[in-house]
Amino acid sequence: xxxxxxxxxxxxxxxxxxxxxxxxxxxxxxxxxxxxxxxxxxxxxxxxxxxxxxxxxxxxxxxxxxxxxxxxxxxxxxxxxxxxxxxxxxxxxxxxxxxxxxxxxxxxxxxxxxxxxxxxxxxxxxxxxxxxxxxxxxxxxxxxxxxxxxxxxxxxxxxxxxxxxxxxxxxxxxxxxxxxxxxxxxxxxxxxxxxxxxxxxxxxxxxxxxxxxxxxxxxxxxxxxxxxxxxxxxxxxxxxxxxxxxxxxxxxxxxxxxxxxxxxxxxxx
Numbered sequence: 001x002x003x004x005x006x007x008x009x010x011x012x013x014x015x016x017x018x019x020x021x022x023x024x025x026x027x028x029x030x031x032x033x034x035x036x037x038x039x040x041x042x043x044x045x046x047x048x049x050x051x052x053x054x055x056x057x058x059x060x061x062x063x064x065x066x067x068x069x070x071x072x073x074x075x076x077x078x079x080x081x082x083x084x085x086x087x088x089x090x091x092x093x094x095x096x097x098x099x100x101x102x103x104x105x106x107x108x109x110x111x112x113x114x115x116x117x118x119x120x121x122x123x124x125x126x127x128x129x130x131x132x133x134x135x136x137x138x139x140x141x142x143x144x145x146x147x148x149x150x151x152x153x154x155x156x157x158x159x160x161x162x163x164x165x166x167x168x169x170x171x172x173x174x175x176x177x178x179x180x181x182x183x184x185x186x187x188x189x190x191x192x193x194x195x196x197x198x199x200x201x202x203x204x205x206x207x208x209x210x211x212x213x214x215x216x217x218x219x220x221x222x223x224x225x226x227x228x229x230x231x232x233x234x235x236x237x238x239x240x241x242x243x244x245x246x247x248x249x250x251x252x253x254x255x256x257x258x259x260x261x262x263x264x265x266x267x268x269x
Contacts, residue, residue, distance in 0.1 A: 117139060125195075
């Protein structure tokens with residue numbers, strides 16, 4: 001039976017609107033997250049289209065995208081930060097909010113479990129591999145869609161940073177002209193850099209570069225190339241030998257993945 005996606009979207013809008021202030025200057029963090037959610041919903045459907053996904057897959061994917069950052073609203077309202085390490089785990093809070101408000105009670109238990117697992121692990125360094133193939137598929141979908149829009153947000157912001165500097169997007173880290181060695185070394189050997197190592201804004205840029213090693217679908221790699229994400233992040237990083245070596249490795253990795261991932265199909269049609 002088809003899901004009534006529009007009713008879930010209406011609930012999301014109603015729930016998140018309560019966090020908006022009459023003072024527009026205070027609404028920026030919440031508006032960013034509402035816009036991010038809209039974009040991630042579009043991105044996840046674009047991946048599904050590339051996979052020739054069934055309507056069932058598209059519906060479940062949309063719900064995961066719609067609610068993946070739900071906990072961000074309560075997180076920022078309480079703590080005035082999006083840093084989990086200084087507040088709450090926003091993924092777990094998203095699940096708590098969905099359960100508390102009985103949002104998904106009309107869905108079968110299997111679907112709820114898939115949604116909760118995908119939300120729970122959408123922003124961790126690496127996903128657990130002890131899940132069933134279908135759950136892992138949705139985990140990978142949301143992780144790719146989420147990254148694509150975070151790149152958009154950060155790069156767009158950085159181009160206008162001289163006009164409007166915002167600690168919310170920069171996570172409050174310093175803008176010292178250095179890169180942490182642990183993050184550089186992780187990327188040099190093809191590993192994801194950990195946010196626990198984050199010390200400077202350059203580190204944040206490098207961490208976003210390292211996400212390339214965690215992508216899963218052909219569409220995402222093609223987006224990476226078409227939007228010149230690696231090149232744009234490179235433009236705002238120090239031109240050191242290590243950084244240039246990392247960029248070169250990532251460009252080669254991207255192009256290899258595009259070549260090797262042709263002809264993907266949705267495994268759950």
